[in-house]
Amino acid sequence: MSLPALVFVILFIYYPLVQMFYLSAFRWNFVNPNMVFVGLENFTRMFLNDQVYLRSLLNVVLLAGQSSAIQIPIGVALATIILRYRRIGGLFWAIIFLPYVISSVAVSLIWTWMYNPYFGSINVFLRAVGLGFLARPWLGDINTALIAIFGTVNWIYIGLTTTMTIATLKSIPPSIFESARIDGLSGFQEFRKITLPLLKELIVVLMIIDIAGAFKFFDLIWVMTQGGPSDSTHVTTTWLYRAAFRSSEPGYGAAIGVTIFIFSFVIVQLLIKITRSRLTR
Amino acid sequence: MVLVVIVVVAVGAFFLLATQRPAEKIRIEWWDEWGEARLKWAEEMKAAYEKAHPDVEIVIVEFASDEDFKTKFESAIAAGQPPAVFRTLGGGILKSYVDGGHVEDLTDLLNEEWAVSQIPRTMLRQSTWNGRHYAVPFDLWAGHFYINRELFEKAGVQVPPITSTWTWEEFKTAIRKFKEAGIIPIAVGGKDKWELSFYYMYLVDRLAGSDAFRKTINRAPGYSFTDEHWVRAGYLFKELVDMGAFQEGFIGASYDEAQNLFFTGKAAMWLQGPWILGDLFTSFPDFPIDIINFPTVPGGKGDPTMLLGAVQHHYAIAKNIPDNVKKVAYDFLRFISKRENVIRYAELSAAPLAQNVAVPTENYPAVLVKVIESTSRASWLQMAYDEYSPPKFAQVHLDSLAAVAAGTMTPEQMAEAQERVARELAEQGILPLEQV
The missing domain is CATH 3.40.190.10 (Periplasmic binding protein-like II)
Structure with a gap:
């Protein structure tokens, strides 16, 4: 019964993967029948001569880092609050989960208009409350574009983090919390001594999701800035797309793909290893 | 059992029908x-x-x-x-x-x-x-400044006739007047980069004439992208950026956002091709539209009747x-x-035609007739660099110009980046595209 699935996996995952490694050693332009073998030239170019590639790697690290540092604490805090005030918590939960359900292209377009320097609701709001000096072209300024994108990313994914935390917390037997209360632990102590340790596994899972997510992140940045202004918001995938399809250099694009594959593979293996050794202790 | 028979017959009938289609x-x-x-x-x-x-x-x-x-x-x-x-x-x-x-x-x-x-x-x-x-x-396009006549009047700026054009100083004076009147002088969608390229291409042609690009990209001896006019075009473009000729945050603005500023009367000028007219007349049939030429520059060798444009489709x-x-x-x-x-x-x-077929002018909006007449007067149509060049050169050209606009690259660095990729493509045999 699993044969059809196997065929699909081979056809759409393993075959393209092999093809990607193969292509990464060539210079080609899609349409010319002659592919020029260049060995590792694409890779040396990437790491020695391509400032934007290096910048895009940094941006991936920043994206993964800020996602973990912001989404996880806020998600856990919101989950705790929602579970404590169950009556309105449900509604609140639905509202913060909503962005995750909307198509990311739609979200990107909505936020692009919200960030618009002239018509955007953010600047209009800032000017209306007398904070006009803070108003700026959010996506049109190399100092704020990346931060603006991070804002949108967090808006989308905090709902997911919260939901996963709620699911985990709900699976903890209530008797543990009851006995804690009988032992006289305050709310904060309860959170620190009981809730947090029980969430450790989840937090590692969320970090893996954040890191893997950062490496495959594409649509939001492509719609909002196309990697601009001045290539300051590229991540590795957008730069791959640009190289392969805009500059018509599929070989170079494939080489970028190879590095994405290797980086994410190594990092995730590492994280899984750390988790295993910690969780089994 | 009956059900199985029915299913078999139905499937059989389906295939029979499917194969009995008339001749392909x-x-x-x-x-x-x-x-x-x-x-x-x-x-x-x-x-x-x-x-x-x-x-x-x-x-x-x-x-x-x-x-x-x-x-x-x-x-x-x-x-x-x-x-x-x-x-x-x-x-x-x-x-x-x-x-x-x-x-x-x-x-x-x-x-x-x-x-x-x-x-x-x-x-x-x-x-x-x-x-x-x-x-x-089939058809042609030409790049002009599309302007909002009403805003010109409001800011007290004279519209130069289409048969002549502003000098660089007059152009800058007009920009200052618009700014004083609280009007965005020029809307531009810098996110897609090709709109920025329009300025650079016009400036190069105004400075060095119509041959400059074709000779340089096709590696004619004695021509290089590091030649003075390539750098100077970058600086003139930067002059516009620095004096605030474009809207705030233009480097992150899309074509749609620029269009929005121009159509809703917030910006006075938009350097574009005639393709904007279809949408404009659909949404704003009474828009006070007109066209003017790109200004000349001091000491420029280029013919001011030259237009950015090309055969399009x-x-x-x-x-x-x-x-x-x-x-x-x-x-x-x-x-x-x-x-x-x-x-x-x-x-x-x-759209203006690239074929020798006369179209009755009453079938065209007035501003388009103006575009067509201006195109027929042009001494040269400069095809957009990003369409003429191999994609890799095009991308370096567009990216560097966006970086100049953002202030993360100097015009000298841009010139060098263009020369470097042109040399690389020549080594690979992709350039020249034609003998010049």
Whole structure:
């Protein structure tokens, strides 16, 4: 019964993967029948001569880092609050989960208009409350574009983090919390001594999701800035797309793909290893 | 049991019906990034052609953007399933398809009697290599400053007549007046980068004349992208950026955002091609629209009647398709090039024609008549660099210019980056594109 699935996996995952490694050693332009073998030239170019590639790697690290540092604490805090005030918590939960359900292209377009320097609701709001000096072209300024994108990313994914935390917390037997209360632990102590340790596994899972997510992140940045202004918001995938399809250099694009594959593979293996050794202790 | 029999019979009947279709029609796929107006033309052509040829099916395939088209087209070629008839903008991209052996040589078709009289040979420039023609040109575009006359009046700026133009100083004075009046002088969508390129290309031509780009990109001896005028064009562009000629945050603004500023009367000027008019007249039929030329620059050697522009839409035939399909594709190309069909094209698309076919001017909006007259006066049409050049050069050109606009690159660095990639492409044999 699993044969059809196997065929699909081979056809759409393993075959393209092999093809990607193969292509990464060539210079080609899609349409010319002659592919020029260049060995590792694409890779040396990437790491020695391509400032934007290096910048895009940094941006991936920043994206993964800020996602973990912001989404996880806020998600856990919101989950705790929602579970404590169950009556309105449900509604609140639905509202913060909503962005995750909307198509990311739609979200990107909505936020692009919200960030618009002239018509955007953010600047209009800032000017209306007398904070006009803070108003700026959010996506049109190399100092704020990346931060603006991070804002949108967090808006989308905090709902997911919260939901996963709620699911985990709900699976903890209530008797543990009851006995804690009988032992006289305050709310904060309860959170620190009981809730947090029980969430450790989840937090590692969320970090893996954040890191893997950062490496495959594409649509939001492509719609909002196309990697601009001045290539300051590229991540590795957008730069791959640009190289392969805009500059018509599929070989170079494939080489970028190879590095994405290797980086994410190594990092995730590492994280899984750390988790295993910690969780089994 | 009964159910099984019914299912078997139904499935059998389905296959029987499916295989008993009438004789296969010849399918002609027709690819273009149509847009509403031109799609209407395509549908009329399809209906008329299919009526006359019941054995042919024209399949119109629509693409959302040029990029969408390019990606799908290259995939189709790589997969060996190219569309029979497709649109091209000519230039470096078409050249790369021709070099790959994917485009039918249309020299014989274009030397047929009707074509010789109807299609001026100068219009074949972008689709001819080694004396062989590869595409049939349909329309032209030209870049002008589209302006809002009302805002000019409000700011007290005189509109220069289309037969002359501002000097650089007059241009800057006008920009200052707009700023004083609280009007955005120029809207530009810097996110897509090609809008920024319009300024740079005009400045290079104004400074160094129409030959500069063609000679430099085709590696003529004695020409380099590090020559002084390439750097100076960068600085003049930067001068506009620094004096706030463009709207706030323009480097992150899309075409749509720039369009919005201009259409809603927030910005006085927008450097664009006639394609903006369709949308403008749909939403704002009474818009006080007009066009003016790009200013001259001090000490510039370029002819001020030169325009940014080119033959835009051409149609070509794929080389690697079955002979019977190819035969119909030729016939279809002749059909859509018939005089009355070309006139219909002009009426619907509101674009200046690249063919020697007179369109009654009352069928065009007044501003478009002005565009056409200005185009016919032009001493030279400068094709956009990113269409003329190999994609890799185009990308470096666009990226560096956006970086200059953002202040993360100097015009000198931009000039060097362009020269470096041109040399690299020359080493790989991709440049020159033509002998100059």
